[in-house]
Amino acid sequence: MKMEQHLILGDSKEVLKNLNEASIDLLATDPPYSIGFMGKSWDKALPDKEIWAECYRVLKPGAFIAVMSSPRSDVLYRMIKDLEDSGFDMSLSPILWTYHTGFPKASDTKKMIEKRGENGDKYEGSKLGFQPKPAVEHIIIGMKPHGSKSYIDNVLNFEALPDNIKMTYPFLQVPKPAKKEKDLGLNGEAKAIHPTTKPVKLMSYIITLFTREGDWVLDPFLGSGTTGVASKLINRNFIGVEREKEYFDICEERLSVSREELVKFFKMEKDNQTKLDL
Numbered sequence: 001m002k003m004e005q006h007l008i009l010g011d012s013k014e015v016l017k018n019l020n021e022a023s024i025d026l027l028a029t030d031p032p033y034s035i036g037f038m039g040k041s042w043d044k045a046l047p048d049k050e051i052w053a054e055c056y057r058v059l060k061p062g063a064f065i066a067v068m069s070s071p072r073s074d075v076l077y078r079m080i081k082d083l084e085d086s087g088f089d090m091s092l093s094p095i096l097w098t099y100h101t102g103f104p105k106a107s108d109t110k111k112m113i114e115k116r117g118e119n120g121d122k123y124e125g126s127k128l129g130f131q132p133k134p135a136v137e138h139i140i141i142g143m144k145p146h147g148s149k150s151y152i153d154n155v156l157n158f159e160a161l162p163d164n165i166k167m168t169y170p171f172l173q174v175p176k177p178a179k180k181e182k183d184l185g186l187n188g189e190a191k192a193i194h195p196t197t198k199p200v201k202l203m204s205y206i207i208t209l210f211t212r213e214g215d216w217v218l219d220p221f222l223g224s225g226t227t228g229v230a231s232k233l234i235n236r237n238f239i240g241v242e243r244e245k246e247y248f249d250i251c252e253e254r255l256s257v258s259r260e261e262l263v264k265f266f267k268m269e270k271d272n273q274t275k276l277d278l
Contacts, residue, residue: 003214004237005228005255009248012047012220012241016054019239024058025215028206028227030068030198033075046078051220052086058218059144064210066095067140068198080140088142095139095170097202139172139206160208174202182224184265185257186250197223200266203230211236225251233262 008015031047055065065088069079084090113120158166165172177199203226207217213235219227222240224247231238232255242248257265 003232003235003259005232006239007222007225007228007248007251007255008239008241009243009245010241011243012051013054015241016051016058016220019054019058019218021057022060023216024218024239025060025063026207026210026217027055027059027063027065027067027220028203028210028217029066029219029221030223030227031079031221033070033072033079046075046082047221049082049086052083052088055218055220056087056144061144062146063144065140065142065144066206066210067142068097069138069140071136071138076138076140083140083142087144089145090140090142092141092143093170094141095172095206097137097139098171098173099135099137099176157209157212161205165205172202172205174199174205177226181265184262185254187253198226200226200230200233203227204234207231207236208234222251223247225254228255229257229262232257232259233266235259 033046059065065083067079067083069076080090110120110124158169161169177197181200182197207227207230211217214237216237216239217227217231219238219240222228222242225240225242228238228240228251240251242251
């Protein structure tokens with residue numbers, strides 16, 4: 001069975017209006033967090049609520065949503081509230097992506113005092129404005145209410161996950177993607193890859209959990225295309241929308257890689273102890 005992959009350059013607020021109502025099985029996306037990450041303009045505000053409303057319309061009754069979010073309480077609160085205001089049932093527990101590379105963000109108090117020409121010995125080891133940078137991100141889980149459908153129509157595909165992932169669920173322990181993974185499919189001169197690219201393995205686990213082969217996955221904030229790559233790898237139909245031309249071009253190149261090439265690449269990765277567990 002041949003899978004379909006559709007990449008669309010444009011604003012999801014307008015693009016999603018062209019999709020059929022109740023046609024999508026899963027919303028899996030990594031939207032802007034509204035924290036101004038690396039000074040990027042696209043991360044200065046949360047997604048427009050109209051986009052979530054369109055996502056609600058195109059999802060099938062009982063379909064799940066998996067929305068990446070910063071663990072910051074203010075960001076989580078606003079994101080969840082916007083999703084709930086759009087009609088989604090937000091009573092489900094989150095999944096936590098753990099990647100083990102966090103470090104604290106803080107200033108060394110002793111050094112700051114000594115820069116002023118004063119003795120800071122008594123402040124040895126203390127930190128000013130300490131704010132841990134956790135090695136975890138939340139994956140907000142919600143659902144479009146069932147209506148007349150029964151819950152059994154949308155059971156989780158939990159048994160399809162690898163055993164090591166089932167043992168730690170709801171923690172998904174996946175390292176950040178290596179450069180060779182992010183560069184797979186990119187041609188020509190070196191390009192500036194999207195700064196928040198997620199690992200293919202992580203997205204493949206999320207998609208596996210909430211869909212089955214042949215289902216339709218939607219990502220309205222496609223970024224560098226990882227959701228699409230993961231969908232192709234595990235045989236899901238896919239629709240992705242990206243507003244920024246720079247990133248859309250990267251998506252096209254990454255998604256040009258055949259499924260056979262992807263399987264070969266990740267099987268090689270498996271041999272190198274960074275396995276996808278296909």
